[in-house]
Each structure stands twice: as structure tokens, then as C-alpha cells.
Amino acid sequence: MTLDPTTIGLLAYCIAAEIGRELCFKSAADGAQSATHYAVGLAQRPLLWLGLTLWTSEAVALVLALERAPLSVVYPITNLPYAGIPIAGALLFRERLSRSQMAGAALIAVGVVCVGASGL
Template sequence: MSGTLTLPMLGLILFCVLAETAREVCFKQSASENALLAAMTKPVTWLGIVFWAVELFAWTAVLERVPLTIAFPLMALSYVVVVLAGGMIFKENINLRHAMGVFLVTAGVACVGVTGL
């Protein structure tokens, strides 16, 4: 492990963030008041599971090359992207306090990212 964050690895981490976001959107889409078994019959649930598997392999590749102390905090960007996806796709309410929290997470990720480059 080189101990630094390269641009290709940053790109792979961002891919992991997007895969995680896609997984959460798929799971949210398949979730309903129905039982778990009903959700398991929906194709969107299985698409979410595929995103989960793809992310697993990509994340393992990241962890082979990037220190966990750098890689894991950058994955916190998924919190930001999932909140944005929830607001845009599902029309969920994002109030000022929520938005401020997302901003603070983003600021923290920026601090970690700059440290690792």
C-alpha cells in the first residue's frame, strides 16, 4: 500500500459512493408496507443487490491500495449523495438543519481528501 490517495483510487472511491447510492435508491424503491418476501420478488431489489456486490469488489480494490483512514471517511460522501437522491427522486424534505449537516459532512470529507492527496 502506497499510503496515498491517487486520482484513479479517488475515482474508484467515487464509483463506490455512486454504487452505494444506487443500491439505497433501489432498496427504497422496493420497500413498501408489504412483507419482506414481497420485496424480494421485485426486480429493483435484485438490482440493489447487484449494486451491493459490485461495490464490494470495487471497495476491496480500494482497500488494497488506500489507507482505511483516508478511504473510509471519503465514503461518507455517500451520505451526501443519498440525501440528494432522496430529495430529487423521492421528493423527501431536506430542511435547513438537515442541509447544514450534509454541508458539514462534505466539509469533513474535503479535509480528509486534501490530507490524502
């Protein structure tokens, strides 16, 4: 089985949307810390709402991808954000990653490729 370009695009969107969502949530949470009422301050952060929009659109894209490809292929691929989110956090928020965290991210990416490719 091979993935058609539409399915590849849907999966790429799922990965990018999940990484973007988590970055939006982190930024919104950081920005709301100084608010008198945290929940109100959080609700006033546009990035929170962008993150929620990404979450919703990612769910739709995932369902569409699952219509086109087996779960045994889709699920491992959609777990790539577990490797990408810490890297994005290091790049955008200057968070430090230890060597073991970087090695773990690399192992996740390799594992995703192995598990996902075995379903093709």
C-alpha cells in the same frame, strides 16, 4: 501521496453504488408495502436485487481501492453517501429536507474533504 485514476474511479464507483443501492432499497420497500406478504412482495421487486448487486460490487470495489490507498484516505471518502443519499432522496422521491438536514449534508461533505485530504 496522490490517488491514481484507477483508485479515484473505484472510489467514485463506491460512492455512486452506495447511493444507488439505498435508492433501490427505498423504491423496493415502497413498492412492496401493498403486498399481502411483505417479504414475498419485497423479494419480487427487481430493484431489491439490483440494490443487492450494487452492495456486492461496491464491496469488491472497496477492497480493490484499499489495496491501492490507505484506509485513512479511503474511509472518509466512502462516507460521502451520507451527504448524497438524502439529497438523492429529495430529488427522486420528493422527500423534504430541512435546512438543518441540508446544512448537515454540507458539513459532512466538507468534513470528508478535510479528513480525506489530510491523508494525502
